[in-house]
Amino acid sequence: MDTPAAHPGRLGSVVMDGELPRREDLGIVFDELDHQMATQAYLWALPLVSYAQWQRVHTDEFxxxxxxxxxxxxxxxxxxxxxxxxxxxxxxxxxxxxxxxxxxxxxxxxxxxxxxxxxxxxxxxxxxxxxxxxxxxxxxxxxxxxxxxxxxxxxxxxxxxxxxxxxxxxxxxxxxxxxxxxxxxxxxxxxxxxxxxxxxxxxxSPAGRTWSGVQPKGLEYWERLHEIYQSEIVDERDRFFLAMLRQLGIEQDKLFTPDERMTRILTEAAAAGELMAQANAFAKRFPGSRYWLDRQWDLVLMLDRSDQRAAGYDQLLERTAWFYEAVSFSAAMKSRTPGRGQAYLGTYTDVDGRWLDGARRYTLRVPADPPAKLFWSATVYSADTRCLIDNPQERGDRGSRDPELEYNEDGSVDLHFGPEAPAGRESNWVQTVPGRHWFCYFRLYGPLEPYFDRSWKLDDIRPA
Missing domain, CATH: 2.60.40.1610 (Domain of unknown function DUF1254)
Incomplete structure (x- = not known):
């Protein structure tokens, strides 16, 4: 007797023939299997496709x-x-x-x-x-x-x-x-x-030309992945993912020629994978990612080591979070030695946990004496591209290297973000773009002990 299957999502349309799916519904099951493999392969391949895309820019555009x-x-x-x-x-x-x-x-x-x-x-x-x-x-x-x-x-x-x-x-x-x-x-x-x-x-030099090193969307993502694997070695830890790619039509020494069905599945999986990557990066749920428990600032680099390994597992989701929103990793970027390397904090929401809106005005108070031996900076990025904000001001940051930066009497600094400069505060302002969300990195170059022991605390970004 045919009965609807008790499965969520696409599989909910499968009708069961007793304890088995109807044979005419097997295509639905295999479509879902291939979609899920492609979605996970998308997340796994983010750092590889990122550099492969950038390499192509170097050769083809520069x-x-x-x-x-x-x-x-x-x-x-x-x-x-x-x-x-x-x-x-x-x-x-x-x-x-x-x-x-x-x-x-x-x-x-x-x-x-x-x-x-x-x-x-x-x-x-x-x-x-x-x-x-x-x-x-x-x-x-x-x-x-x-x-x-x-x-x-x-x-x-x-x-x-x-x-x-x-x-x-x-x-x-x-x-x-x-x-x-x-x-x-x-x-x-x-x-x-x-x-x-x-x-x-x-x-x-790029000489001011427009270019993008961001992982491409849709079918082009898989084309770039196929291209780079023609000249790349296979790591032992990745052999199961390579089995998934083989099922999706991506193999070494073979052409990538997806048919109409596979093109649809790969295009949909790239969109779903990016949605998961956005949530994984911009709403981090890793233990210890929130730097101060009463603030919205996260440690953006949750990788423990440059080889992306942890005790008992490899840091797949931590790697995915960082390389969706950034490129390159060095031990110096996650310094544990006062006065050496850098420290990176990121925030994607305002003090109330709402996405940062390019049409609204915000302020960020940087308390006096930021613990940086060299300098500090606050930088604005587009949530869509994860690149520096492309604004008419042609400036995306403010920091201690700015000679025109205005300080408060107690040594703190008020930074301003919004589509228009606040009156008399242009020197402390970064222009945002209406209709676009953004996020902010706060970097300390040569972080000092008050950063490591958390005795110095950065304020949240607040609506003005």
Missing amino acids: GAGPSDLVHYESYRDRLGLMTANATTPYILGFIDLGITGPLVVDLPAGPTAGGVSDFWQREIGAMGEMGPDQGEGGRYLIVPPGQDVPDDADGYHVLTATGMNVMFGFRTLGTDAAQAQRLVDAVGLYPYAHRDAPPPTKVL
């Missing part, structure tokens, strides 16, 4: 070669970079070690922070002030996975890559623009095979 760098200097240059710092420039490149072979990085001495990561955005090694050169500069050798270190590699800091595709990048930390440019001009990136006569490193 014309970067296998060992070229791109210098993101102006505000407009950084508008496509997820949760970019609006204060310091970025210099980086994406390298396929299958093309270059072992790769040399010549990092000059000076105030820099950087490193190398694979396309799962796992840090392979830090460089600069938090790396083995300690800001004194050095020569690094990146060896592809599965290859031996060359016998004549004495004098190099050797890093063994955990993937065939890697990102090398660094930021200049000083305030001297001329010094920063000298550091950019002095960096070297070239194949180890060319070490005796290294070619000049080409440094390109």
Whole structure:
């Protein structure tokens, strides 16, 4: 006897033939199976697709070669970079070690922070002030996975890559623009095979062009995932996910040609996966993510280690949260040492727990003496793109490096957010965009003890 199935969602339309589904309804069950696999694969692949998309921008839009760098200097240059710092420039490149072979990085001495990561955005090694050169500069050798270190590699800091595709990048930390440019001009990136006569490193610029490193939507997400796996190794921990991708038509050494049914399923799963990623990032439910229990500020980086592993499991949802809203991870970004590295806090709502609205006016009081050895900044990002807010003001942050910042008599600072500047407070204002939600990162560079012991407490963002 046929009876409706007691299942939620799409499976609720399945009719049971006794204890089994009707054979004519099996298509509904398999559609749901493939949809669920695709949704989970979407969340799993976020960091990989993020770098794959950005790598494509470098080659297709900026014309970067296998060992070229791109210098993101102006505000407009950084508008496509997820949760970019609006204060310091970025210099980086994406390298396929299958093309270059072992790769040399010549990092000059000076105030820099950087490193190398694979396309799962796992840090392979830090460089600069938090790396083995300690800001004194050095020569690094990146060896592809599965290859031996060359016998004549004495004098190099050797890093063994955990993937065939890697990102090398660094930021200049000083305030001297001329010094920063000298550091950019002095960096070297070239194949180890060319070490005796290294070619000049080409440094390109977005030159204000519109671009996006955000993971693409719809079917293009899966196209990018398929492309990157043609030149990437398979980690042992990911073999079950690769089985899911195989069912979805994504395999190494095979074309990706989804039919009408699979195109529909993948498009719907990308939309559902992004909805889950938004909730997972913007309404964090990880134990310990709320930094002060009576405030709306979260630790945005819930990853414990750069290899994304924890005791007994890998941090899938913590990884998904960070790499949906940001790019790159370094141990320096989650400093545990006073005066070193950085600390990142984020808020996605106002004091009452409502999403931050680009049409409304808000204030944020930063108490006196923020615990930062170097500087602090508050930066506004678009909730849709997770990139710096694209406003007519062409400015997304305010912080202690701003010479025009106005302080209160007690040393605190009132920051203002809204579509129009409050009268007489333009120097402390970041312009928001009506019709768009936004969120805010508060960064401390060289966080000090009052941050770590939580004796210094940041106020919530409040409607004006």
